[in-house]
Amino acid sequence: MSNRMWGGRFESGPDAIMEEINASIAFDKALFAQDLAGSRAHCRMLVAQSIIGKEDGEAILEGLDAIEAEIRDESFTFSRALEDIHMNIEARLAEMIGPAAGRLHTARSRNDQVATDFRLWVRDAIDTIDAALADLQLAFLDKAEEHAATIMPGFTHLQTAQPVTFGHHLMAYVEMIGRDRGRFADARERLNESPLGAAALAGTAFPIDRFATAEALGFARPTANSLDSVSDRDFALESLAAASICALHLSRLAEEIVVWCSAPFSFVQLSDKFTTGSSIMPQKRNPDAAELVRAKVGRILGALTTLATVMKGLPLAYSKDMQEDKEPVFDALPTLSLCVAAMTGMMRDLVPNEKAMRRAAGQGYSTATDLADWLVREGGLPFREAHHVTGRVVALASDSGRALDQLTVEEMKAIDDRIDERVKGVLSVAKSVASRTSYGGTAPKNVRNQVKRWRRRLDQKPRSGRSRG
Numbered sequence: 189m190s191n192r193m194w195g196g197r198f199e200s201g202p203d204a205i206m207e208e209i210n211a212s213i214a215f216d217k218a219l220f221a222q223d224l225a226g227s228r229a230h231c232r233m234l235v236a237q238s239i240i241g242k243e244d245g246e247a248i249l250e251g252l253d254a255i256e257a258e259i260r261d262e263s264f265t266f267s268r269a270l271e272d273i274h275m276n277i278e279a280r281l282a283e284m285i286g287p288a289a290g291r292l293h294t295a296r297s298r299n300d301q302v303a304t305d306f307r308l309w310v311r312d313a314i315d316t317i318d319a320a321l322a323d324l325q326l327a328f329l330d331k332a333e334e335h336a337a338t339i340m341p342g343f344t345h346l347q348t349a350q351p352v353t354f355g356h357h358l359m360a361y362v363e364m365i366g367r368d369r370g371r372f373a374d375a376r377e378r379l380n381e382s383p384l385g386a387a388a389l390a391g392t393a394f395p396i397d398r399f400a401t402a403e404a405l406g407f408a409r410p411t412a413n414s415l416d417s418v419s420d421r422d423f424a425l426e427s428l429a430a431a432s433i434c435a436l437h438l439s440r441l442a443e444e445i446v447v448w449c450s451a452p453f454s455f456v457q458l459s460d461k462f463t464t465g466s467s468i469m470p471q472k473r474n475p476d477a478a479e480l481v482r483a484k485v486g487r488i489l490g491a492l493t494t495l496a497t498v499m500k501g502l503p504l505a506y507s508k509d510m511q512e513d514k515e516p517v518f519d520a521l522p523t524l525s526l527c528v529a530a531m532t533g534m535m536r537d538l539v540p541n542e543k544a545m546r547r548a549a550g551q552g553y554s555t556a557t558d559l560a561d562w563l564v565r566e567g568g569l570p571f572r573e574a575h576h577v578t579g580r581v582v583a584l585a586s587d588s589g590r591a592l593d594q595l596t597v598e599e600m601k602a603i604d605d606r607i608d609e610r611v612k613g614v615l616s617v618a619k620s621v622a623s624r625t626s627y628g629g630t631a632p633k634n635v636r637n638q639v640k641r642w643r644r645r646l647d648q649k650p651r652s653g654r655s656r657g
Contacts, residue, residue: 210508211268215515219273220259222308224252226301226384227277229404231292233397239295244288251284252277273305274298295394296387299418299506303383306514308405310427313521314376320528321369321434322646325362327535329646332358333639337632339617340455340545341554348552351617354540356630359638364437366642371430379423382407386417389505419505421495424517428492431524435485438527442482445534449475454544462534477534481527488524491516549617553582555592558614558623567606577604 228249235245255277258264270276275298282289332355342352382402385392391414398410411417448455449463462477494516498509556578563574580603585592593615600607613619625631 207268210271212272212511212514213266213268213270213276215518216273216302217266217276218518219302219305219309219514220256220277222305222312223273223277223301224256225308225405226304226401227252227292229401230296230384232404233401234291234294236400237395237397239394239396240291244291247285247288248281248292251281251289254284255280272298272302274301295392295396296385297389297418299388300383300386300414303386303418303420304405306421306517307379307381307383307407307423310423310517310521311376311379311406313517313525314372314427317431317434317521317525317528318369318372320525320532321365321372324528324532324535325365325642325646327532328358328362328365329639329642331355331535331538332362332635335540335542336635336639337621338540338542338545339549339621340540341549341551342630348548348554350557351549351554351620352624352630353621353632353635354545355632355635355639358535359635359642361437361441362638362642365434366645368430368434368437371433372427375423375426375430377408378426380406380408381411382409383411383417383420386411386414389415389418415505419502419507419510421499421510421513424513425492425495425499428488428495428517428520431520432485432489432492435488435524435527438531439482439485441531442478445478445538446475446482449473449478453548454541455548456541457539458534459537459539462530462537477530481530484523484527488520491520546617550591553585553592555615555617555620556582558620559592559611562611562614563604563606566610567604569606580604 231240231245231248231252234240235242255264258280264280266276267279270279278289278293281292334355335358336353336355338354339351340354340357341348342350342357382398382405384401384405385396385398402408402410411420445456445458447453449458458473458475458477460473463473463475495513498512502509559581560571560574560578563569563577564571567574569577581592581595581600584599584603585595588595593612597607597609597611600611614623622631625634628634
């Protein structure tokens with residue numbers, strides 16, 4: 189039996205293996221809302237341009253509404269034999285309204301149709317992710333404001349470096365997520381052009397109005413080159429790149445939460461909402477949600493690699509290889525959304541152990557840099573000489589098993605006679621943190637100011653432009 193969608197050139201149906209490898213309906217049915225929106229916009233434009241009659245246009249629109257209702261109430265039958273979402277909808281439309289359904293495909297191809305649908309889907313996914321990331325930023329801000337003065341150790345090489353505040357540490361992630369949102373916003377702006385009307389690859393001879401369909405679908409403009417329109421997947425690659433960087437940020441925080449929850453650290457505690465127990469060790473409270481966020485970055489990075497590999501050697505314009513573009517995107521962006529939601533929940537649930545953090549902040553001679561800075565500022569030493577003197581003071585403290593602020597002034601003065609009683613004012617972790625007032629520093633006052641700045645930024649209205657039908 190010939191395939192009525194492909195036309196008269198094909199005298200027999202596809203081999204079972206061909207049908208298996210060719211069909212995409214199992215995953216691209218996720219595009220149904222976008223496909224219907226694009227078809228409505230195209231139909232209305234065809235009527236407005238007198239390319240099809242008003243009566244046929246009304247019948248098509250009514251049929252599309254009925255199909256949407258069937259899909260949403262799950263009474264629609266998706267057929268693998270019809271390959272994809274476009275042909276499934278078109279076939280059902282023909283069953284409903286007859287030959288008029290065939291007029292809908294005038295002046296378009298599945299090539300520009302899928303490119304349009306896919307852009308709409310990615311745009312909607314970006315809007316969803318952006319809203320979730322803004323909520324995550326608010327969760328960070330709430331916790332950072334509450335703990336603007338809570339002291340913890342700052343690390344380099346996972347070794348105690350200098351004391352910071354927990355609020356300052358969390359605000360680092362606010363900045364990271366802000367850049368992630370900026371990358372998504374940039375990707376959204378570039379993808380917001382409509383391929384609809386580019387047809388198979390060369391445009392069409394029909395007097396279509398691509399600006400009208402672009403506006404109807406919330407795009408800023410139509411794409412400018414028909415070859416590029418149907419073969420471009422930059423928008424998906426760029427969105428996956430933004431998603432990958434964002435997932436890496438979440439994974440870094442997840443790793444910190446895992447470490448902080450461990451008994452040797454005991455910096456934070458998560459409730460039963462975001463932890464699980466052990467089947468054999470009753471004392472265990474495992475930070476499984478954080479561990480899963482840490483792991484899922486692999487799926488998102490893998491999606492970027494998959495799509496880049498698909499696209500790397502394709503000549504213009506469309507190739508069937510590009511059917512492999514959707515599954516990685518359909519997996520990666522919802523996976524990122526789930527990770528963001530999980531991290532937002534953990535951040536709101538997380539309770540810091542302030543005593544454990546402060547105790548750890550004082551270990552490892554974390555205020556040694558403060559002593560060196562004091563020697564420069566008050567003793568007039570060049571920093572390299574001050575660094576050397578401080579090293580000798582640290583060695584004395586280490587040999588005697590004491591913290592820096594437990595040494596006497598006389599002991600330190602014996603190492604360098606420019607040290608006097610004033611040095612006691614800089615050797616505690618609290619004094620160290622409070623002194624870091626340079627822009628971007630950890631001082632509690634700075635943290636509170638940065639929280640206010642970000643709250644003002646987040647008060648701005650969110651980006652709009654979801655697909656319309």
